[in-house]
Amino acid sequence: MTEQRTDRTxxxxxxxxDETRAISAYTVSLDDGTVAxxxxxxxPPEAGxxxxxxxxxxxxxxxGRGLAGLLVREALADSIRKGLTVVPVCPLFSKHLAKHGEDxxxxxxxxxxxxxxxxxxxxxxxxxxA
Numbered sequence: 001m002t003e004q005r006t007d008r009t010x011x012x013x014x015x016x017x018d019e020t021r022a023i024s025a026y027t028v029s030l031d032d033g034t035v036a037x038x039x040x041x042x043x044p045p046e047a048g049x050x051x052x053x054x055x056x057x058x059x060x061x062x063x064g065r066g067l068a069g070l071l072v073r074e075a076l077a078d079s080i081r082k083g084l085t086v087v088p089v090c091p092l093f094s095k096h097l098a099k100h101g102e103d104x105x106x107x108x109x110x111x112x113x114x115x116x117x118x119x120x121x122x123x124x125x126x127x128x129x130a
Contacts, residue, residue: 003074008066015074023125026075028058028067036062039071039090044121051079052114054089054122072096076104086111087118 002016012031018024018038025038037058041051053075058067072093079086088094088111097104097111104111 005070005074007070008064011065013067013070015071017078022128026071026078028071030062036065037067037071039075039093041075042121042125043084044118049084050087051084052087052089052118052122053093056090056092068092069096076109077107080104080107080109084110087114089114089118089122 002014005013005015007013013036014029014031016027016029018027023040023042025040027035027038029035037056039053039056041053043051056068056071058071073096076086076093076096086093086097086109088097094114101111
């Protein structure tokens with residue numbers, strides 16, 4: 001999955017799904033291939049059909065271009081396409097869904113509040129060197 005978008009400066013950026021690492025991510029990169037940011041997630045096997053978004057960051061030098069918003073919106077759109085329930089541990093995803101959750105569900109998306117077990121799953125994955 002690779003989607004081309006335009007940031008606030010009018011520059012083309014690309015959002016892609018990177019599942020080559022132990023912890024998967026959606027990445028946003030510039031036209032020259034420079035990775036500007038990522039939204040890390042886990043698909044816990046014990047909770048089939050769920051995706052836990054737990055960390056999003058944009059490199060400081062690319063701040064103010066709206067890349068985080070583009071990244072969140074595309075990750076959520078892809079979750080709808082895949083029929084996944086989103087668990088927003090990441091404050092950015094949580095804030096977005098608090099503000100736009102009704103629109104997200106109207107588009108077919110599903111999400112639920114994080115539980116303590118979700119945080120444990122994330123901590124174990126990160127600690128495990130994933």
